[in-house]
Amino acid sequence: MSGVEGYMYPNEITLYWSVLIVLYPYITGLVAGAFILASLVRIFNVKAVAPTYRLALLTALAFLIVAPLPLMFHLGHPERSPEMYFTPHATSAMAMFGYVYMWYLMAVLVFEIWLDYRRDIVHLSQSTTGLKRLLYRVMTLGSDNVSPHALAIDHKVGWIVTLVGIPSAFILHGYVGFIFGSLKSNPWWNSPLMPVVFIFSAMVSGIAAVLLIYMFTAKMRKMPIDMPCVDTTAMYLFYIFILDFSLEMLDLIHRVYEADESFRTLNFMVHTKLYFSQIVLQICIGTLVPLLLLAIVQVTNLPAIIRKRIYVISGCLVQVAVFSMRWNVVIGGQLFSKSFLGYTTYKMALVTKEGLLMAIFLTLLPLAILWVLLKLLPPWPDKELAYIEAAAAPTT
């Protein structure tokens, strides 16, 4: 049989978890990572990355809206999805995701964004016209109280929401790792380190994504890039990336040293079918190269233009690494037989509802949603708005 080597049980020959199941943890990871970056400003008081705060929240929201779609396209019957809310099954981790998702979406992200933007929303509801005015008026919930005391209350409540949001972000993405790590039937997935590795790789991908989006939007708006901001973001990216890489290597070393009955099979798989996606893409190109580049920035005094280019290259490579990691986990875990005597091949479809085009569409969709959110709720700092107004004002 083409694509099958050795002995496979009949139900192992075809992979049922496709590229969309790779995309799902990747997207939720971006959400959790972007939120953690936002929490740096709010909870850990890292002032330097403040220009990315609102952008990070909107990025998290845009990706979170899309997060369930890969699962829905994979499973089909989206009309059945509300059933996990109506008849929740408490012993199923997958079923509980619905509640984790809804909690994170409504009680954390939407609430925090609303609190942070309330002053702007009230101003916009008074300064715009037509449908936009109506929309903003709805978003004010009929309250235009932006007194200093009201805003101070918002700030305090927002701090609490972010504080609650950090463990929520960890639960949201830790749960995704837990789904894989708790599967004792699959030695490629079964590891208590899996949720932790997923959380740290999520932070890495989310921070890198916000860094890229911040630099791209600044370029598009012809605004100067706040170098202390991107330098500090890149510094956090570097440190968290080191932690993430160390944890992944710890997992690897543990597997090599433990060398249980599955080891020969998994080792062979890493050296053959997963060689390009794991060794070349994930570890060498996606991890070691950006780590080296970011380390150079930390120990040298490079000019801003070089640093910016390094951040863009590193940010893109980090996305490659994290996507490859998701790919190697999801696809890799299905390539070998439970008999440890055979391997199959994943043949990605192109135009089916679980094909490559759908995966590309679902990757770009959050960016389109983010574009709408940026138009609706501009996240740019006040000093930038003042800069734009001054530039647009007629000179006398």
Place this chain on the structure above:
Amino acid sequence: MSLFKDAGHLFRFAFLFVVAFFVFLVVRHFVVPKTFGEYGHYRAAAIGEIAAHPIHFAGHETCETCHADILDVKKAGKHAGVNCEACHGPLANHANDPSIAPPKLDTAVLCIRCHAVSAAKPKGFPQIDPAQHSGGVPCETCHQPHSPAIQTGGAK
């Protein structure tokens, strides 16, 4: 009082949540079947509904009451453990009214369902590549399905 006044918008947001939760409960009341959860995480009424479905299979004991001669042949062959309706299909109608003839089977298609070659099957299981083995000729030309071994020294 100023705390309540300046936190009024928060109460509005909380009120939205309460309304959404109430709507959820109302919708849930109407969409979740009444008997859901009675015995377990499923709709209890489904048991009765499934039990009320017409029976399609007669069961091999029913077949044997009339077709004892076939049973004797089958018992002696490799297909002794295969139930009649596994090949012949559900025949409750025929059992209730023997004048309803069972559908004619095409052995060129039927036998391949089990005997097409596959690496996943145990080595001892008889399996063939139909194109090479018979070139599309119906299996019953050589094999008697109720006892498929060819008696004159051919394939088992």
